[in-house]
Amino acid sequence: MQVEIFPDRLLNIETAQALLNELNRIGGITRMVVYGPRLPKEDPENLLAGKHDIREPRYLEILGEKVELTVQVGRIFVEMEDPGIVEKIKEACRKALPFPFEINEGIYIRTRKTLTDYVRKGGKVDDISVGMFDPKAQPKSSCCSPRSDKHADD
Amino acid sequence: MAYKPQFYPGKTSVAQNRKKFMDPSYKMEKLRSLSDDDVVLMLGHRAPGSAYKTIHPPLTEANEPDDPIRKIVEPIPGAKTGDRIRYNQYADSMYFAPMVPYLRSWMAATRYRGVDPGTLSGRQIIETRERDLERITKEIMETEQFDPARESIRGCTVHGHSLRLNENGMMFDMLQRSVLDKSGKVFQVKDQVGDPLDRKVDLGKPMSEAELKKRTTIYRVDGVAFRSDEEVVGWVQRIFTLRTKFGFSPKV
DSSP: OEEEEEESSBOOHHHHHHHHHHHHTSTTEEEEEEEOSBOOSBOHHHHHTTOOSOBOOEEEEETTEEEEEOBOOOEEEEEESOGGGHHHHHHHHHHHOSSOEEEEESOOSOOSOOHHHHHHHTTOOOTTTTTOSOTTOOOOOOSOOHHHHHHHHO | OOOOOOOSOOOSHHHHHHHHHHOTTSOOOBOOOOOHHHHHHHHOSSOTTOOOOBSSOOGGGSOOOOOHHHHHSOOOHHHHHTBOEEEEEEEEOTTTOSOOHHHHHHHHHHHOSSOEEEEOSSEEEEEEEHHHHHHHHHHHHHBTTOOTTTEEEOSSOOOOTTSOOBTTSOOOOTTOOEEEOTTSOEEEEEOTTSOEEEEEEEEEOOOOHHHHHHHOOOOOTTSSOGGGOHHHHHHHHHHHHHHHHHHTOTTO
């Protein structure tokens, strides 16, 4: 079963972290995706101080691991084994979110392999990774670097 | 009996707000003061204090051919002097912003002369001569039709109209042109295309939620619903029906 947590506002990093901390205490969640518009790169405090173009990556801490946050969290997709924990998810949202929210049931993360998984990954995608990578991500540039050109000239 | 334009039908607060914004005889309530340089900075078209660039000689020196229309229509100041045509563009949040893009265009048609308005779903652009544009921009940003949290001047990267608000009540802006500080005031820190300003411009405090709901011109189910205004619905249906029938008229 999958649900979508849909808060009334776009979350700032602290609130998103607080909500994820609460969700991480719940057992039985198999996958989660944070979704939203791209996170503005500059810190508002820097902008008010007249410091522009200072781009510091922002991180979420998930179970002790630092994960770079690139989106402003607007929705969280949660996949769970047991539908009974929806109430626990609601409780976690009530604790962490200072404004109303909605919980919607549906399919938000793919559950089966599609043609893309075979084309891009040769079908080697496990159940956890299905739908968790960007199928449109460009592979790294295959061009030679200028340094390698120099090497060839030598 | 002399014809008196009504500008907009309806009796709800939204309809009345639309009506007064479109009525050129209504004097907008001034909520904040901006200097001329503040406006020039935010527009980003010229450096404050610099001369207006021109695209043709002043009309008095142009030796234009004799034309009755030229005698009837008084040119706007920017056209007289031959200013460049520049633009301003606003994005309006659908969360009870005082203005909506369509109303901006209707208002441009009834209140201002010599402007070319263009409407999109979440933003509206006005093109006109540079000095007239600055005057119009100043009027828009100083008065009740502008709220620094729910509206912003955005020449590019306008995304935000239909997004939920940030936690602090500001409309989402990828470029963060305006920022809310700890004292609750909004400062413009970048011009309309996102280039840094030499100094920040104070836009004042955003309106409260109750104030916004009172002043808004957007119909919303959780505010004033469109269908609750029978007169407006009737007129919209009438115009739609007549326009559709006209489209099938083979004689025209």
